[in-house]
Amino acid sequence: MSSTGFPGGLRISWVLIGVCGVLLIIGMVSGGERGAPQRFSAPTGSSAPPPATTPPPAPTPEPARVLVAEVVDGRTAVGEDGTRFRIAGLAAPGPCWAEQATAFARTSLVGKEVRVVPVDGETARVLLMEGIDYAVLAVSRGAGRAGSTPDIALTEAQTVATQAEHGLWGAPCGGRDELPPPPPPTTPPPTTTPPVTTPPAPAPPPTRAAPRPPARPTPPAAVHFRSCREARAAGVTPLRRGDPGYRRGLDRDGDGIACE
Template sequence: MAPRKHFLVLLTLFVAGCTASQDGRPLPASQTPPPSTAEQGQSTKVRTVVDARTVELADGTRARISLLAEPASCAAAAAVDFATKTLLEKEVRVSSITPGEVSLMLPDGTDYALLAVRSGVLRAAGGDGGPLVEAETKASQAKLGLWAQGDCSTSTPPPTTTAPPPPSCVVVYRITNQWAGAFQAEVTVRNVSGALVEGWTVRWRFAEGESVAQLWNGTASQSGVNVSVTNADYNALIVAEGSVSFGFNGSATAPSSPPTSFSLNGAACTTG
């Protein structure tokens, strides 16, 4: 029994030596080191929202938020407004993705980039098929934010311009004779509207001192310098690309000159 007893004593001493430091104090039990600050994300505040994807943190660091595409100009203002309301002076946790880019986690644990894309405010950068791409697909299907603005989701639409309608008529005004205090003129109106004109009234403005004295192929009326000529019973129709003519004798206190503008049934005509 003595040898066995000696062996147990030696084994006890060996184990004690392995669990003690050189100064006789026991070593702490093995523990897993805590996660680093970079892994946890650094807590800070957003001091300034520079644009839809760029923020300035409390320490003055300016960083681009990762995984967000630059918005079209028609959506930029709304994106800045969303970022300002969501981030400005708010506590966030910051973790670095790549140099100069960061991920921002809101106090409730929501990733800001995911929230912006899910709300239809910004598009995801890249197409890796991850959560951001899935969120963008759902936002577009639901017509949220920029997706409700048509082409704004992909590009800036060109400015729209309204072209003036094409003229519906062409008027040729010719002074065929002129003498002291009077003149004679002929007016031809061509219908270029592409449709049949059923009844017509031609209007123009005379120069001061001019008036219609006698008119044929129509009925004239005048108020001041404003003249209206309405069709006769026999020439009320003007077919497409067809024309009608009338003439008149007029009086004038000075040499007459052709008017500069005409209309047919209220629509402006060009002069030929």
């Protein structure tokens, strides 16, 4: 045994254990430094760009109360103060249904107070005092057609009017702005008139020849009658001039006929 009281082999073991422990501690410290996140600072003299800012939305214009004095057409009206406005959401009236649209606008707007919300220039939304959008009301009754970019309310209102054939969607317009031109007149085919056949005239009834009077017996050439009584008895009267037996004494009136 040494002076320390430990055998030589045991002392060496304790030294090795101590060296290993020191190496372990050094390894743990080095590994922790390698795994720690690195932090970078911005270079001196430069600044990050400011974040983009969104401009605040434009304020919604306050609706103005207007008493409607006149209706120009189905989508244009004039207030009592002379303000002219065109109703937003409506297309220009077509010639076929323009009169109907104007009549509906007069009935619904003239003499009534409405709320006018400016949209662009003369264009404005028109709200009835009940809160109803006039454009939607007119389209749903077939008194107007939705514009080129309708919103959902106008699209639904026009679908209802189309299916029910209200106003411009019914006869005679049928959803058209103008009526189609009438078809050209049709020329009826020439009629062939059968020739009129005139029936032949009935043959006249056979004419019966008038019965000829019985022939008078011809007196002998040398006959002489003392009187007409004898001539009548002989059956030869009347006697004409030139007949046998004629003589002037029997012809009292001298007309050439004796014993009449």
